[in-house]
Amino acid sequence: LLSACATVPAQVISAAPPDAAPIRLSPSSPAAAPLTVMRVAHATVLLDFDGTRVLTDPWFTESSQYHHGEPLGCSVAELPHLSAVLVSHGHYDHFDLAAFKAYPDKSVPMLVPVGLAARARRAGFVDVRELEPWQSVRIGPLRITAAPAAHGVAEITFVIEGKGRTVYFGGDTELIAALETELPRRFPEIDLALLPINGLRVFGHRLVMNAEQAAELASALHAKVVVPIHYAFRGGWFTDTFVLGYDGTPARLLSAARLKAPKTEVRILAPGQKLRLESGS
Numbered sequence: 001l002l003s004a005c006a007t008v009p010a011q012v013i014s015a016a017p018p019d020a021a022p023i024r025l026s027p028s029s030p031a032a033a034p035l036t037v038m039r040v041a042h043a044t045v046l047l048d049f050d051g052t053r054v055l056t057d058p059w060f061t062e063s064s065q066y067h068h069g070e071p072l073g074c075s076v077a078e079l080p081h082l083s084a085v086l087v088s089h090g091h092y093d094h095f096d097l098a099a100f101k102a103y104p105d106k107s108v109p110m111l112v113p114v115g116l117a118a119r120a121r122r123a124g125f126v127d128v129r130e131l132e133p134w135q136s137v138r139i140g141p142l143r144i145t146a147a148p149a150a151h152g153v154a155e156i157t158f159v160i161e162g163k164g165r166t167v168y169f170g171g172d173t174e175l176i177a178a179l180e181t182e183l184p185r186r187f188p189e190i191d192l193a194l195l196p197i198n199g200l201r202v203f204g205h206r207l208v209m210n211a212e213q214a215a216e217l218a219s220a221l222h223a224k225v226v227v228p229i230h231y232a233f234r235g236g237w238f239t240d241t242f243v244l245g246y247d248g249t250p251a252r253l254l255s256a257a258r259l260k261a262p263k264t265e266v267r268i269l270a271p272g273q274k275l276r277l278e279s280g281s
């Protein structure tokens, strides 16, 4: 992928959309607390484990070759206090350090794949931890475990457990066997899976799972809820015409999940829209 050159702030929504209808889940433990998810845009997601907040793959600006294709749900300045930042890999649309270094708390724990810590430290972050697949760290009430990924560069995905809930964040990985077999063996109960669906190809070579593969993974993970990510992105005219190919939309995920993962509830969230997962009675 082309690297980002000059970047400009991305457009932010002017007013928050109404919250999505909440989902009631059977509690995976008696202490399960409400979990709120808000898609900022693309793979940037804010997870709120009842007051303990985690941000994934920060991307807040655009360049001539990288467009969100949707406004942002919030700016860096509007972010709440974060307990952790998870970074799947070093591509600009997942690790926009030039913008994210404006986040004021430089001691926020930042979890990155092996090889990325030096960049984060140069941007001023002081608590940066590199994780190999299946390594776990504890951050407050959360246990965060790196999971494998395949994307042509060093990438990890994440399982975040806390307050009785388990979330899987899929970055922009391809669908690989370890995610369909080892991941559900280690984490048999996934409440929420954030799965990429745009099936991105670079010169014909697939780098991201498509919508149908995301439905397969939702089934393998027994995910109770899936929120798709990584689908509105567009490059520039040249890259979209000659370099990149897209293979997946939220509508395709909805129809694929009806067949392949009928027990999974798929929710498509507008940027800034909040979805609350609550314990059933």
Ligand SMILES: [Zn+2]
Residues within 6 Å of the ligand: 089, 091, 094, 151, 172
């Ligand atoms: Zn990428």
Ligand SMILES: [Zn+2]
Residues within 6 Å of the ligand: 091, 093, 094, 172, 230
């Ligand atoms: Zn990506």
